[in-house]
Amino acid sequence: MTSKKIDKKDIAKLLGQWSRQFAVLAPSKASGVAEMAEWDGTDTSFLGWYRNTVIPPKASFFPPMEEMFRFQKDREGYHIELPPTNEHKQLIFGIRPCDARALAILDMTFKEAYEDPYYLPKRSSAVLVGLGCTNPYDSCFCTSLGISPAQSTDVDLMLTDTGDEFLIEEVTDKGKGLIAKTSGLKETTEDDEAKAKEAKETSHNKVTRKIDTEGIGDRLLAFFDDEDYWEKIAAKCISCGICTLLCPTCYCFDINDELVRQQGTRFRSWDSCAFPLYTKMPMENPRLEKWRRVRQKVCHKYEFYPMTFNVIACTGCGRCIRLCPVNWDITQTLANLPVKTEAKRGKASNIL
Amino acid sequence: MEQKLKQEAKSLLEQGKVDWIIGFEPGSLKFTTTPLITKDKNDADRLVINPFIVNNLANFLTEVKGRVGIVAKGCDSRSIVSLIQDNKVVRENVVILGVPCPGIIDLGKVERLVGKDRDELDDIIREGDKVIIKVNGEKKEFPATEALFDNCLACEFPTPQEYDILLGEPKPGALNLAQSRGNIEKLEGLTPEQRWDFWKKELSRCIRCYACRNVCPACFCQRCFVEETEPQWALPVPRWQDNLIFQIVRNIHVAGRCTDCGECERVCPVNIPLRSLTREMYDIVDELFHFKAGMDKDALPLMTHYEQEEAEEFFR
Numbered sequence: 001m002t003s004k005k006i007d008k009k010d011i012a013k014l015l016g017q018w019s020r021q022f023a024v025l026a027p028s029k030a031s032g033v034a035e036m037a038e039w040d041g042t043d044t045s046f047l048g049w050y051r052n053t054v055i056p057p058k059a060s061f062f063p064p065m066e067e068m069f070r071f072q073k074d075r076e077g078y079h080i081e082l083p084p085t086n087e088h089k090q091l092i093f094g095i096r097p098c099d100a101r102a103l104a105i106l107d108m109t110f111k112e113a114y115e116d117p118y119y120l121p122k123r124s125s126a127v128l129v130g131l132g133c134t135n136p137y138d139s140c141f142c143t144s145l146g147i148s149p150a151q152s153t154d155v156d157l158m159l160t161d162t163g164d165e166f167l168i169e170e171v172t173d174k175g176k177g178l179i180a181k182t183s184g185l186k187e188t189t190e191d192d193e194a195k196a197k198e199a200k201e202t203s204h205n206k207v208t209r210k211i212d213t214e215g216i217g218d219r220l221l222a223f224f225d226d227e228d229y230w231e232k233i234a235a236k237c238i239s240c241g242i243c244t245l246l247c248p249t250c251y252c253f254d255i256n257d258e259l260v261r262q263q264g265t266r267f268r269s270w271d272s273c274a275f276p277l278y279t280k281m282p283m284e285n286p287r288l289e290k291w292r293r294v295r296q297k298v299c300h301k302y303e304f305y306p307m308t309f310n311v312i313a314c315t316g317c318g319r320c321i322r323l324c325p326v327n328w329d330i331t332q333t334l335a336n337l338p339v340k341t342e343a344k345r346g347k348a349s350n351i352l
Numbered sequence: 353m354e355q356k357l358k359q360e361a362k363s364l365l366e367q368g369k370v371d372w373i374i375g376f377e378p379g380s381l382k383f384t385t386t387p388l389i390t391k392d393k394n395d396a397d398r399l400v401i402n403p404f405i406v407n408n409l410a411n412f413l414t415e416v417k418g419r420v421g422i423v424a425k426g427c428d429s430r431s432i433v434s435l436i437q438d439n440k441v442v443r444e445n446v447v448i449l450g451v452p453c454p455g456i457i458d459l460g461k462v463e464r465l466v467g468k469d470r471d472e473l474d475d476i477i478r479e480g481d482k483v484i485i486k487v488n489g490e491k492k493e494f495p496a497t498e499a500l501f502d503n504c505l506a507c508e509f510p511t512p513q514e515y516d517i518l519l520g521e522p523k524p525g526a527l528n529l530a531q532s533r534g535n536i537e538k539l540e541g542l543t544p545e546q547r548w549d550f551w552k553k554e555l556s557r558c559i560r561c562y563a564c565r566n567v568c569p570a571c572f573c574q575r576c577f578v579e580e581t582e583p584q585w586a587l588p589v590p591r592w593q594d595n596l597i598f599q600i601v602r603n604i605h606v607a608g609r610c611t612d613c614g615e616c617e618r619v620c621p622v623n624i625p626l627r628s629l630t631r632e633m634y635d636i637v638d639e640l641f642h643f644k645a646g647m648d649k650d651a652l653p654l655m656t657h658y659e660q661e662e663a664e665e666f667f668r
Contacts, residue, residue: 240561
């Protein structure tokens with residue numbers, strides 16, 4: 001992989017160049033919460049505080065709320081007006097490898113399972129510039145999901161902190177193309193490459209929280225019907241939406257219309273399987289008991305998603321652990337699965 | 353205190369005086385605890401009492417069936433009493449293990465004091481009116497009032513008013529009322545337009561995770577108005593206007609029930625200063641009705657009855 005490098009103090013210049021071509025998003029707390037927000041043209045203080053955002057970068061492609069269309073009713077019927085397509089391409093600067101992988105996982109739903117007309121245009125025009133972790137949280141467990149906190153996959157360009165500089169790897173053709181049009185970058189030496197390699201290894205070893213994913217789908221299947229276990233681990237859950245809404249791979253959404261006189265708007269917004277009213281509108285929520293909802297969250301990520309897409313829908317970003325009001329910890333739930341005696345097949349009536 | 357709790361909890365379960373114990377056990381992250389809800393007497397040894405027992409466990413009382421032994425700080429015990437007033441909990445079914453509370457450590461404040469995240473700290477120790485933070489082998493000392501939750505600084509009743517077993521000596525309250533209302537006073541100094549802009553910005557971040565509502569013992573409606581569809585009071589879409597309606601109505605619904613336990617603000621993942629609303633309502637309830645939530649289990653709930661002397665004409 002070819003690479004370039006840049007002085008840390010020149011990052012503002014780099015983002016400035018890219019701002020002419022893209023809507024540059026970078027880590028920011030300006031709104032009151034850490035998220036990827038439109039870069040203000042000067043601020044690079046995030047290089048000091050940024051470990052990861054609270055709002056996952058999926059929000060730039062699949063926002064908490066968006067207008068699907070507007071409609072108007074008159075004597076002739078309904079008239080539909082689609083929202084204007086945003087021509088401005090997004091460049092996300094500083095995305096972490098866990099969150100970049102999460103977007104690749106979301107693509108499987110929004111691109112392979114069906115083509116989502118709201119997600120895909122934003123996603124396919126975007127450039128992802130990754131930034132390797134140097135200081136993972138104690139709640140991070142990405143290495144157990146086959147991700148290394150400074151790895152260069154699922155992004156177009158990858159930055160690695162080598163001290164006073166960042167090494168920039170050109171990961172995709174899109175990334176290469178962007179670098180070709182970027183000025184002010186320096187050539188790398190073998191020494192730089194060695195430093196970057198060492199930095200990657202160091203950060204990898206800083207992730208100490210581990211789970212055993214070997215045969216996890218089968219283990220969950222074996223205890224799918226173990227109501228006692230799920231009731232026990234679900235007892236302290238308060239059925240809020242933090243762990244799911246802020247999960248970088250959760251993609252459930254709700255659709256709501258607002259009709260004021262004859263003018264209407266259809267919105268879609270994040271939804272969560274943790275909510276008792278989930279899917280209440282089209283039918284009923286088949287998971288009335290809390291333990292069924294908690295089981296769904298765990299099994300969807302570690303059992304059902306792998307059945308469909310052959311990948312675990314968890315990247316070990318740790319947000320669900322850090323942000324949980326009651327310190328419900330998915331790594332404990334997975335670690336404490338009862339010891340397997342014999343595989344019990346879930347009854348069809350109980351599959352929900 | 354912790355040893356006594358373990359013994360009491362174990363014997364309550366052993367003697368069949370309770371079916372459940374609800375308390376705290378060590379959490380999975382540094383400086384955290386997590387609710388322990390158990391029927392197993394052997395779990396009693398896991399119970400802890402420390403400056404990080406944040407949750408208001410009264411929230412779980414309506415979830416378990418049977419008799420419950422529950423660990424309660426001052427504010428939590430008032431939430432339990434409030435639930436008794438509302439006929440949500442039967443007094444005889446609860447054994448309150450009262451914890452006289454010296455105040456709970458606000459990890460957000462600690463992080464701001466030392467400029468480090470919680471997982472980067474070596475230790476946080478409460479010693480009387482000091483909090484000692486150990487970071488990178490260095491010891492930093494702060495007045496406790498700078499590291500405790502705002503609601504703890506305002507707490508008038510840190511020792512449970514209603515309890516069956518008190519686990520320690522009563523503690524002094526109202527550590528720093530002025531500081532606890534700091535953010536509210538700032539808001540009161542603004543013009544209505546500026547306040548509107550403030551809340552518009554704050555509530556624009558809401559993602560409708562409903563953690564503030566679900567963590568609140570006073571929010572016990574079986575179906576929240578904000579999720580009603582006929583009529584639809586507000587859209588379940590995180591638009592700031594709808595978020596504002598959600599918070600305003602939630603506040604009115606918990607008036608006279610809110611004990612200022614501060615959980616709504618603590619759990620908000622997007623840092624909305626919700627206590628500036630709830631504490632203001634708490635003070636208004638006190639000023640207008642001379643009512644403090646959860647003080648007397650035999651008192652009628654504030655919002656479900658009226659007195660002949662009520663000021664409003666239409667009530668008579």
